[in-house]
Amino acid sequence: MSLVVPEIRRSWVAGVNPLAKLVVALLVGVTLVLSIDVVSAGVVVAVVVLLLPFAGLSARQLALRTAPILVSAVLAGIATALYGVDAGSVLLRLGPVTVTEGSLVLAAAILLRVLAVGVPAVLLFATTDPTDLADALAQLARLPARFVLGxxxxxxxxxxxxxxxxxxxLARRARGVADRGRIRRFLVQAGTLLVFAVRRGGKLATAMEARGFGGTRRRSWARRSVLRVRDVVFMVVGAAVVAGAVAAALLLGTWRWVL
Structure with missing residues (x-):
């Protein structure tokens, strides 16, 4: 399986309805976007770390899927620490770069927020079969079947x-034309891939229309998607974690409205 359509292992998180996982991920993302503070994001990150063993992902799979988020979080934290708003005592001054206590706290908050928003989304995607997600969106969320199937x-x-x-x-390498000119090779391959994508997309759209996927009538589904007790508990616990994170930040006085 590829990174885009991963092989789903049997695990507790994988058994939760995709719609329930999507609701929790959206709730976490929307809530944490409203504030930049260490406490609320830190609480969510701690809970996500505790949830990782139940995701059914190997160490290699977890590293591959979270590497872009980790790199983005670290880069965002470093940039904020070096060029963020100065507040508190100065810890480092090097030309135009000034690192203060306030900028370090803000950098930590940015880093944790990126992790708190990104890692749950990765867990959602890595433990969810795309077909199950489509079934849940069409049957439970009542999204248009044409959009979901497309x-x-x-x-x-x-x-x-x-x-x-x-x-x-591999084909270009076998022909001996892939050893030089990386930029040119990339452009040629990208153009060829674009042609493949347009052709395949057109054929698929025609085939789906011919089989009635674009019809306006109410359609039936091969697999039924339902919300079970475990799914409701998952959403309630997720909402409780988010509420607890916000409450902790408000009680400690670290909550900072972005809007």
């Missing part, structure tokens, strides 16, 4: 595009 087909095609990219690279 998004599912597009997601499946992304995995094929990654395989096409690797195949194109």
């Amino acid at each position: 998004a599912l087909a597009a997601l499946r095609l992304v995995g094929l595009l990654l395989e096409d990219w690797e195949a194109l690279g």
Whole structure:
């Protein structure tokens, strides 16, 4: 399986309805965007760390999927520490760069917030089968079937595009034209991949229309998606964690409204 359409292992988190996981992830993201503070984001990160063993992901899978978020969080923290708003005593002054106590606190808050918003989203995606998510969105969230099925087909095609990219690279290497000019090679492969994507997308759209996927009538579903007690408990616990994080930040006086 590719990184886009991962192989889903059996785990407690994977057994939760995709809609319940999506609701919790959106609740965490929307709430943490409202404030920049260490406490609320730190509480969410701590809970997510405790949840990782129940996600069913190996150390390698977890590292591959969270690496971009970790790098982004660290870079955002460093940039904030060096060029953020100065407050408190000065810890380091090097030309135009000034590091203060306030900028370090803000950098820590930014770093934790990126992790608190990004890592739950990664867990949601890595433990959810795209077809199950489409079933939940169409049957439980009542989203239009045309939109849901189109998004599912597009997601499946992304995995094929990654395989096409690797195949194109191997083919050019076998012909001896991939050893020089990395920029030119990238542009040529990108153009070829674009042609493949347009052709495959057009054929898929025609096939889906021919099979009635674009119809306006109410359609049936092969697999039924339902909310069970475990799913409701998951959403309630997620809401409680978010509420607890906000309450802790308010009690400690660290909550800072962004808006």
